[in-house]
Amino acid sequence: MTTDGESDARYPAHWESDIVAADGRTVHVRPIRPDDATAIRRLHGRCSPETIYYRFFTPLPELSDAMLQHFVVVDYVDRMAFVAESGDELIAVARYDRLAGSSDAEVAFLVDDAHQGRGLGAALLELLAAYARQHGIGRFVAETLPDNVRMLKVFQDAGYRVARTWADGTVHVVFPIDPTPSSAAVMAERERRAAARSVAALVNPTRVALVGASRTPGSVGDVLLANLLSARFEGSLWVVNPNAAAVRGIPTVPSLRAIGQPIDLAIVAVRAEELPLVLEDAHAAEVRALVVVTAGFSDIGPEGAEEERRLVASARRLGMRVVGPNSMGVASPAIGLAGTLAPFALEAGGTSVHAQSGPLSLAIVAKLAQASIGIASFVSSGNKADISGNDLLAWWETDERTRCIVLYIEDFGNPRTFARVARRVSATKPILVVKPEREGRSRVEPDRPGVLDTEVAIDALLERTGVLRTQTLEELTELVRLLESQPLPAGDRVAILANTQGPAPLVADAVLRAGLDLAPLEPATVERLGTLGRAAARNPLELGPGVVPADWERALELLLLDATVDAVIISFIPTVVGAPGDPRLLANPLPGGTLRGAPAQSLARAAEIADAVTKVATQRGRDRPKPVVANFLALPGVPERLGAGPRTIPSFDFPESAARALGHAARYARWRARANGTPLELVPLAGDWARDPLDESADEDRELDAEAVAGLLDWLGIPRRAPSGGRREELEGRAVHLRLELIHLERYGPFLRAGLAGDAFRRIGASVAVALPHTDRDVIDFLEAIPGADLVVGSGPYPSDDLVAIVHRLVTLAERRYDVAALTLEPVVGTARGWWARSGRCVVRPLRLEPAMITRSLRAPGSPSPA
Structure with a gap:
């Protein structure tokens, strides 16, 4: 028998963890300890007679001291148990006992009635199986009553290959615990649903509280409240300040618990030393998520990092997720949520943004706003102590408002989770990252065994997941504008439609540099284009300065009908033609042959051409619409006319920008169209690799x-x-x-x-x-x-x-x-x-x-x- 002292010495503290339950709240899970005896007795006492009967097959109002000792003292190898904590109470326990002389172990669970239905049994089974595999156990067995539907469902829904037999009034369950594609898929889906529910409280709340609202103009608490009020939040908003009756004319409450209703989201802007008290208050108010704007944690050094660790650990034990600390806030413009420090308003749209760096996160949304790109939701994770991009991707995957996802991240968090989640999300929605290639870095020799260059690794990870990498905010904005407004191209073949000989070669060079091809054009298309008065109808197609808007309309229609064309770039530059006063003039002549600014007639002609191409591109769509982008050299008023139809045609200042964005879109389209294949199943291996165990105290490979x-x-x-x-x-x-x-x-x-x-x-x-x-x-x-x-x-x-x-x-x-x-x-x-x-x-x-x-x-x- 293992003594208490031996048990303490072997306690696997590194197996303590936090999970997100099915309801989106966090639960702390850890190996059982001998000092859990009192808490286990309380858990047993709270369970209903039915729950006790299902677990022990007999009425058992109270555990004997001997049973209690057997349950809480384990050897952490052949006998193991995990407990789930909520606050100071144990709410679930899962255990295995190895069968003598076997690699099988019997597994059993007990979940507090008040916490059943939160997915704790499934989460504990997954954790218990992972631990057991590390200790040479290959199968779990269990005995359960036939009408214990909930427990049988946990086993069946886990994705393992479960075999069931019936004898003597019980169901005997046996299943191997090695992961399978099915069990991995089940785990991933449960992870997605739980993470999405935890994020919902952040970006789709109905009840929000601001803790730390201030009467000092320009302070953090003042700016946050001003933004929240100006956005006109659709839900309920409370302002917490124990020292003022009202702030900005809004009545305050002294604490979160004084609200008297469960709170989805609390935005916190108080001094760092006050946060522990805020956590206790938030727990009492049943807050689901916290956005901590307060700085002074890992952003200032090791001492702050330890305070941050304690903050997140405490929040998770109380069932709450945390954004920050050092966050710039969160926003969901469609519901009027603007809990940010941004000095500008965010318009609603289809792009969701997550940025780790605080100031840069605001720079990203400012750049998108300048390009008239609306925001579905925005989260600045600051120090990223808890909520990560992986959690947000789980929400955005099914969020109807989100059409495009932008990430600025300094690392990938858990890279295996990122690879799995991002690949799944990219299959339906584009994900863009801003991650510049580092200059001056030392490249690893390509033939050096066992070493991989960092940039090569990043590119390979993003290629596997279908994530699009951009180097600058400018490139990011260009690509978002295209993906938000245009369909993906079916291939790499581009047609160029221009009005002069000058820009066409530049556009063609840009297309080729972007990894695209010039569409060859079908003979029938060339013949029909000849009716527009062109002697040499080819790609690039140069219409000349004297054509009318109807010619542009007809030319674009023919190019979009051509089966060899996957996308079209339109390039327009006003030119000087005809006599003075001709509306096609770029500018009116002045004495001495000089010119002055573009007259209204020239701008009107450009707008007419924009109207013509917009009409064709948006109102005459085919079964598979093709992307159309434009280069109108940012003529005043033209971009607005290109957005007047049902589908905006993005206009770029330079042809290189249009081609670069189109190249990214084509690569993403190829990735989405690839053959998916069948998930790999791990090769069964006998036992474990026999070698000397690693010295865990060593610090070198x-x-x-x-x-x-x-x-x-x-x-x-x-x-x-x-x-x-x-x-x-x-x-x-x-x-x-x-x-x-x-x-x-x-x-x-x-x-x-x-x-x-x-x-x-x-x-x-x-x-x-x-x-x-x-x-x-x-x-x-x-x-x-x-x-x-x-x-x-x-x-x-x-x-x-x-x-x-x-x-x-x-x-x-x-x-x-x-x-x-x-x-x-x-x-x-x-x-x-x-x-x-x-x-x-x-x-x-x-x-x-x-x-x-x-x-x-x-x-x-x-x-x-x-x-």
């Missing part, structure tokens, strides 16, 4: 010796010896040599990299890196993208099933062993007989597995991002 690497490859099932006849084919020169690498970056997650090995690599000098594949199609695309892969002709079908199997096992390793920092297989030899890895190198890192790495638990407050 270390390379394993050849014997340990051989054992790792054998455990993974990667062949190290040539198949029959394979070595002969290699010696005869009928083989291909590859380098395959798994590289696990702590900030950005796991990646695969591949290239030809040996002399072939030195000749080609290139490799391909991708974020960890999620589907079988991802694996095929990765192998087909290897530079020089066409040289494998003669070695059999490529990529062959056995090469795909090797990559599949590298993916399994990345998901099973987070302590593998890098594994390089070189050479991986391929012949018509098969593929094998002749040798390898492996670097491991000292790493303690935490719940946020392998479950839908939240990252521990103040902890670095788990990779």
